[in-house]
Amino acid sequence: MKTDIRNRSDIEKLVNSFYDRIKTDATIGYLFTDVAKVNWELHLPRMYDFWDNILFSSGNFEGNPMRKHKELHEKSEMNKSHFQHWNFLFDQTVDDLFIGTKAEEIKLRAMNISALMMHKTLGE
Numbered sequence: 209m210k211t212d213i214r215n216r217s218d219i220e221k222l223v224n225s226f227y228d229r230i231k232t233d234a235t236i237g238y239l240f241t242d243v244a245k246v247n248w249e250l251h252l253p254r255m256y257d258f259w260d261n262i263l264f265s266s267g268n269f270e271g272n273p274m275r276k277h278k279e280l281h282e283k284s285e286m287n288k289s290h291f292q293h294w295n296f297l298f299d300q301t302v303d304d305l306f307i308g309t310k311a312e313e314i315k316l317r318a319m320n321i322s323a324l325m326m327h328k329t330l331g332e
């Protein structure tokens with residue numbers, strides 16, 4: 209049975225499942241695997257911290273997401289549909305695994321951050 213996102217362990221489950229989908233995704237997978245050549249052992253724990261901080265105010269995350277994505281865009285041009293697809297995959301992952309208030313909140317937060325990131329990265 210599905211539950212709400214209750215703790216860091218649930219965040220880890222969500223993040224792992226999301227990036228499993230990302231890695232093989234035909235639309236944006238290459239940005240992670242070929243362009244950025246992501247080191248997953250470093251990236252996944254960073255993303256646990258990021259979402260743990262957003263949903264449960266853990267105060268763990270230290271990073272500069274806006275700069276990272278600007279650098280990525282300079283290496284390989286991104287557009288609005290890349291970001292929309294990112295959010296589509298994120299929402300799909302959340303809905304496959306969880307249900308409840310925190311599940312709704314994380315999708316909304318992801319959408320808002322994505323809009324801001326798109327604006328800062330692409331200038332749109």
Ligand code: HEM
Binds near residue numbers: 245251321
């Ligand atoms: C087309 C959309 C996106 C692409 C292709 C993308 C790709 C990437 C890549 C390649 C990295 C760097 C990984 C590394 O350090 O090696 C990264 C980092 C990150 N991304 Fe994204 N991303 C996208 C959208 C988003 C969105 C919408 C969010 C948040 C809601 C997000 C949150 C983050 C965070 C928090 C980091 C870590 C930044 C840091 O370490 O300072 N990304 N992303």
